Structure formats: structure tokens, C-alpha cells
Amino acid sequence: MLYELAVRLATPCHTRSIYRWNFPGVAVLTEIHAFLGCRTPDAWVKAALEQQDVMLLDHKNCEFKAASTALSLIAKYGQHFELINYMSKLAREELVHHEQVLRILKKRKISLRPVSASRYASGLRAVVRTHEPHKIVDTLVVGAFIEARSCERFEAVVPYLDDELGGFYFGLLKSEARHFQNYLRFAYLYGEAADVECSIDRVRAVEQALIESPDTEFRFHSGVPLG
Numbered sequence: 001m002l003y004e005l006a007v008r009l010a011t012p013c014h015t016r017s018i019y020r021w022n023f024p025g026v027a028v029l030t031e032i033h034a035f036l037g038c039r040t041p042d043a044w045v046k047a048a049l050e051q052q053d054v055m056l057l058d059h060k061n062c063e064f065k066a067a068s069t070a071l072s073l074i075a076k077y078g079q080h081f082e083l084i085n086y087m088s089k090l091a092r093e094e095l096v097h098h099e100q101v102l103r104i105l106k107k108r109k110i111s112l113r114p115v116s117a118s119r120y121a122s123g124l125r126a127v128v129r130t131h132e133p134h135k136i137v138d139t140l141v142v143g144a145f146i147e148a149r150s151c152e153r154f155e156a157v158v159p160y161l162d163d164e165l166g167g168f169y170f171g172l173l174k175s176e177a178r179h180f181q182n183y184l185r186f187a188y189l190y191g192e193a194a195d196v197e198c199s200i201d202r203v204r205a206v207e208q209a210l211i212e213s214p215d216t217e218f219r220f221h222s223g224v225p226l227g
Contacts, residue, residue, distance in 0.1 A: 037208030049157070059220050137191035
């Protein structure tokens with residue numbers, strides 16, 4: 001198993017392509033790479049391949065949390081018609097993804113069990129300002145980073161997965177890219193451009209530190225796994 005992983009990771013993930021599927025959205029991937037402060041470390045990809053059960057279990061939780069976040073935005077910002085209309089659709093889409101991961105877990109005979117959350121989301125939320133209109137801007141920017149990182153993680157791991165899981169994750173890659181663009185669009189819609197740019201810079205620095213620093217346990221959004 002370790003020899004196989006070594007062979008598959010001989011070429012750094014940053015230089016590999018999503019070779020089994022024709023993805024026309026190269027432009028949005030380039031946009032995401034520029035938006036993020038760093039790429040996923042190869043050590044994370046290796047850990048993901050070794051712990052696919054944990055990756056799937058945590059991914060299931062992430063999809064549920066994404067739906068919850070969309071619903072929370074609806075409850076908090078009900079005066080913004082465009083936002084709540086989009087978030088209503090997004091919540092339903094994220095729950096569909098949650099159900100799809102559940103089916104994969106069942107098919108692969110991976111038992112459901114508690115998986116603790118990574119430090120990632122809480123670390124990003126810590127930079128959200130507490131007063132409006134800055135709070136909504138930061139919240140949407142954080143959402144954009146989470147979606148962008150999810151897309152980039154799918155891109156990093158898809159070339160190494162089996163056809164079934166790789167195909168599923170490739171489809172999600174395109175969804176996450178679209179979600180990233182919409183979160184960012186709403187940030188600019190409800191905030192001043194200069195403030196949005198400052199928020200992006202602040203969140204980017206924190207997000208990069210979370211991704212590049214050592215992490216005690218592997219999760220979908222964890223940093224560099226120790227051991």
C-alpha cells in the first residue's frame with residue numbers, strides 16, 4: 001500500500017491534471033488558485049488516500065454544515081432577497097451532496113461514527129468582525145474561502161482516486177467552484193469593494209496558516225497531518 005502511494009505521488013499533485021474527465025472550467029480553477037494563498041500540501045493528499053474512510057465521514061459532516069450555514073444566513077439576513085433566494089437553493093443542494101456521501105459510505109461499508117471537527121472553520125470564523133455591515137462581508141468572504149479550498153482539495157485528490165469516487169468528487173469540484181463565485185459575488189454586492197478586498201487579505205493570511213501548519217489529525221480541511 002505504501003509503495004503504491006509512493007508511486008502515485010511521485011509526481012507532485014500541483015503538476016498533475018484531472019486526467020480522466022474533461023473539465024472545461026480551467027479559468028475558474030486559475031481564479032481559485034490566485035484567490036487562495038497556497039496549494040494543498042502533498043502530505044495532505046497522501047493522508048487522504050490512506051484515510052479515505054475519515055475523508056468521507058468528515059466530508060459528510062462538511063456538507064451538512066454547509067447547508068446549516070446557508071440556512072443561518074437566511075435567518076440572519078432575511079431582508080436581502082437575492083441572498084436568501086440563493087441560499088435556499090444552496091442549502092438544498094448541500095443536503096443532496098450529504099445524501100450522496102451517505103450512499104457512498106453505505107456502499108463501501110464504512111460505518112458511521114463521530115468525527116471531530118477540524119480547527120479550520122472555527123479558525124476562519126475567529127476573524128469575522130462582530131458589527132454590521134462588516135460582519136456580513138466577512139461571513140461571505142469566509143464562505144468563499146471554504147468553498148474555494150474545497151474545490152482545490154477535490155482537484156488535488158481526484159487524480160489519485162478510483163473511478164467511482166473520483167467521478168463523484170470531480171462533479172463536486174464544479175459545484176464548489178460555482179459556490180465560491182457566488183459567495184464572493186454577494187460579498188461585493190453587500191459591502192464596499194475596498195472593505196471586501198481588505199477582508200479577503202485578512203482571511204487569506206489566516207487560511208494559509210491553517211493549511212500549511214502541522215495538524216494533529218487528518219480532516220478534509222486539516223493542515224499538514226503529523227505522522
